[in-house]
Amino acid sequence: MVETLSDIGEFGLIERIHKLLQKIGVHTPGVSLEIGDDAASLKPRPGFELLITCDTLIEGRHYLPRHITPVDIGRRAMAINISDIGAMGGKPLCALISLGLQSGTLVADVEDMYRGFVTELNPLGASIVGGNLTKTENTVFIDITMIGEVRKENLMLRSTAQPGDAILVTGYPGQAAAGLNLLQNAKAYKNLHAHPLVKAYNLPAHRALEGQAVARSQKAHAMIDTSDGFLADLGHICQESHVGALLIQENLPISSELKEAAVEMGMDSYQLFLQESDDYELIITCSPKQVLNIRSAIKEISQTPIHEVGRIRDASEGIELMLPDGTKRPISLKGWDHFK
């Protein structure tokens, strides 16, 4: 029998999830109450601040159900939230999962989604401590609240970039946008699951460990993740820090996959890099003489590539892109805006 949520009901589903998590999840030190009371309870560690963030995935909008497995939906939703904690220099501790599901949803698919959550949480020693299940007629959604911790002195902000700072970026932004574009224009019969750009979209790598390493080094000035797209998030840094920026086009890391796909799709790879793209890389600014220290702090814990792509400058100079011929072009701050 293929079980759906209407077969086992809300409380039946909670029990199944609870049992699954006891079997496959880890226990977070400091969490004294998990699922099963009105609220979860957490004993904070002295000397640490708590970080709290939430992010929502809507079916069809933030993932395409035809092109992603329930396990990967769970991984994707969790990685996005982990990324926000990591971008502040924090370590994820625990998550609350709020799901809007349909009566006909398969129990096995929900369990798979939780396997995905746990796949991302376990390596970080973080756990699911509560949540909410509700029925929705149409829109399936996953809203995750993530709690993390950071030593006060390591807290990384977006509002503390300084003119003269080098701008660094991890990984290869733009790949997720290209992957999404491939999926949206794919022929129905085409299985793109294993395409590297589709994987970049479906399963973005968070950089929480890298973010923690940067924060611990205390050598960076500002940090943010690229959840709204590289340019929009650099724009957030500029706006909150009251600074401008100059990007060097030649230095923008465009992966070979992105370059190829852009040609095939008739798109500009730099545009894909700059625009909205769900990559969840880190933008880091630091004094130019600290670039090597930041690089080695990250290198100690991961192979993630880091590229220096420009300089922070005075706000009055705006945000510009320097082309290979040396001319500078103002670029407008555009990113993912849900309602426009």
Next chain:
Amino acid sequence: MVETLSDIGEFGLIERIHKLLQKIGVHTPGVSLEIGDDAASLKPRPGFELLITCDTLIEGRHYLPRHITPVDIGRRAMAINISDIGAMGGKPLCALISLGLQSGTLVADVEDMYRGFVTELNPLGASIVGGNLTKTENTVFIDITMIGEVRKENLMLRSTAQPGDAILVTGYPGQAAAGLNLLQNAKAYKNLHAHPLVKAYNLPAHRALEGQAVARSQKAHAMIDTSDGFLADLGHICQESHVGALLIQENLPISSELKEAAVEMGMDSYQLFLQESDDYELIITCSPKQVLNIRSAIKEISQTPIHEVGRIRDASEGIELMLPDGTKRPISLKGWDHFK
């Protein structure tokens, strides 16, 4: 011009909300970062545990947009989350708001919703520190995560009721169920906004201050809010505490409004009291000799009525209702189950 979300976009809306909150909201001590970074930051107080809960309202399912103003939708959503923190004995500190909205939603309605959130938060010294906005084609939803604090020694659970305990309940459960029933069966022209039972449904009073008072007294054994309905939540206490319960029908507090409406609607008022109903009252269990202490702890801070409605007993005796003629009837644990 009537502004919609598509006119000002996601970032425009975030800015508007941010400004509104700076104007009308309070600042929570210990919160060092609010809206405007990847995560909010909170410095926990030594000796306190943090409580974390989340709850979702779906338009049409958890409120009927035709019968409630945006301000009251905000108040309702917030009160429900405050209730969960209060039921653990905790004080709400800060909230994250995750909204799924349509492009055509009026900006003024969203701002009104935030006014509603703040109406509930300000008296408690709690604030909105972050959130997420996302576009949905169909289902409008409000998912709130609430963080609270409680001294470790005052933490109230549902799993610690003891056989012999008195069962107390605040207020008049069942009123919200009756109010919802009135709305669902109302003629289109009928304005029921001011009906006391409709108000009980639309704007349930949370009992967070009462819950904190009970917790501080350290005289109670177990506590829960009646978010799933009186019987279902008493059932949660019984299940988690491994106990049974005997309820005295004559002692169940049925408000005169509920009694009248039940007759008009041809429904059983006791059934309305016991079944799923969005009242957010507190069920408290304590040693019979502590009942007066609990009463006076609550009386010191509020006029909320408290009734003693039965006794906790051994699990083997199950959950029964004693009728006025002395006969006992087993009652089944039913409450709000979203998927059945």
